[in-house]
Amino acid sequence: MDILITIQHPAHVHFFKHAIDEFEARGHEVHVRALDKDVALALLDEYGIEYEVLGSRGGSLPRVALSTLAIEYRLYREAKEIQPDVMAAIGGFEASHVAQLVGAKCVVFTDTEHATLSNALTFPFADEVATPGCYHDDAGPNHYRYPSYHELAYLHPDRFDPDPSTLDDLPVDADDTYAVLRLVSWGAAHDVGDAGLDRLTELVGRLEDAGATVLVSAEDDALPPELDGYDIDIDPHLIHHVLAYADLFVGESGTMASESAVLGTPTVYVHSAAPGLMRDLASFDLLYGYHGENRNKHAVKRAVDILRLSDIDWDERRRALLNQKVDATDIIVQRVLEAGT
Template identity: 50%
Template sequence: MRVVVTIQHPGHVHFFRNPIAELEARGHEVHVFARENGVAIDLLEAYDIDHEVLAGESGGLLSLAAVQATYESRLLWRAKRIDPDVITAIGGVAAAHVASVLRTKSVVFYDTEHATLITKLGYPFADVICTPSCYRDDVGPKQVTYPGYHELAYLHPDRFDPDPSVLEAVGLDDDEPFAVVRLSSWGASHDVGHGGFDDPHEIVDRFEDEGLTVLLSAEGEPPEDLESYQFSIAPDRMHDLLAYADVVLSEGATTASEAAVLGTPAVYVNPLSLGYTTELESEYGLLFEYTGEMRHVRGLERAISITEVPSDTWAQRRADLLEDRVDVTRLVVQQLETLARTPATNRSTRASTASER
């Protein structure tokens, strides 16, 4: 079959890179189209994924609509020439729109309930919407649920083995305890009206008082006197670093959940709760979510207390998680192959049935 994969965020590269390789190994023709966003293009190049860039990076929410329109129109032109059997994406606004115009099939993967603009624009046009079983919204008959998380498409042990040489790359000794702190830019459409830590200095001071080295990753510009805490590393090596950290404190849900599925305890500080962050806390105790008042104070206190818990605790909790959850790459490939073979008149129902089998 011919598959079109669309990429509009660095996380999409991680999610699809193993399915792309698997699809190609199974003899399918895969075409990847991308929009510049953060390090998305750098990641595609790092993983040697053949791709075409269709639009540049937006300068903010005001320019996003224009960039999206450019991206969709160019994607429509390219896809029309390819005549794909199925188009897939995360969120899937452009993918679902283009597939609808071309009367081909689309599979959308998503896990972010509060991104309502994306779901309102994309879901009505998609044929199949795949969500983790912890996803809180009922999408209707198009929805296929599965026991997993997006992060298990690329961090499942069958797909990822952390490289300890990353420690030397960031200037750490093998036995040096350290914390990764991820601060968000708060510029996404679903971040409007929210904010992060008022004073990152307090985070650094508290961790250093506990004997941990602090590695700071900030989407925006950190205070000048904290620039020395920012680390530089190839974007495809970030997960190696998360795997060896003693604790991760993150305002971003993706970084926190990546750490959690790797067996690194994570504290997620953000007013927006998600189904998967809640489940990673309630079912496995690998992520600790703070969304209410005083969340930054309470989250930092939990991050400090985590450093006193024996490390084998987290390894056992990760083992429990992996026993319950699937390799999401296999799920992605199966959904695409199933939908491509399914007649258009009843394809959503059949895709759901195949997933249950």
């Protein structure tokens, strides 16, 4: 069959990359259409995935609206030519709309309850909305829940093995004590009105006082001048190796926080939203989420405590998680192929 996959974000490349290999190995034709968003195209190039670019979102709200219409029209033209049996995306409302127009089935994956506008524009048009079991909203009559997370499509131990040599160009080794601090630009539609960390200089100082080297990963222009020199320069596809060997992750990015947690790295997530995914990871004591008015104060204390405690077996906690979750790539392949038959 012909399968059309849309990519709106770098994390979507990781999510679909092994499934694309599986589809092609079974003789299916995969067509990838991507937005030029952050490092998404660089990741597609790195993994040797062929794709066509649909465009990019504008910066202001009016430009976002206009660019979205243009993207959906381009996707429609592409799909009309390809005539896919199935279209698949993470939260991509363009895919669900276009699938209706060209007579394709559409499977949408999501784990983000607070993407309310996108969800409202997507769910009524999708043939199936597949979510992790911890998704706490009702996605409608075509809602399919599965026992895994998006991140386990590419970070399950059957899919990922960390390599210490990837740290060679960084100021730390795998055996060093270091913390990764992740800052986001707050430009995504589901981030409007949200907030995360503040008093960053104090936070970095406290982590250093607790014995950690601090590495900052900042999205777009999110790095403040006072942290200049802390940012890391590493190929985007290698960041998961950095997270795997870290002793602590502190950040505003839900994706990178959940990636760290499933890798067994203790995670402090600071964000005004508290999706079901984070609550589920917290149940395994791998992630600590702080979302209220005093989130920064509590987050800093927890981060410092993690660095100073040495008697916690984080690997054991990860094993407990993996005993209850499956390889999400198997779910992607199953749901997409079942939709097309």
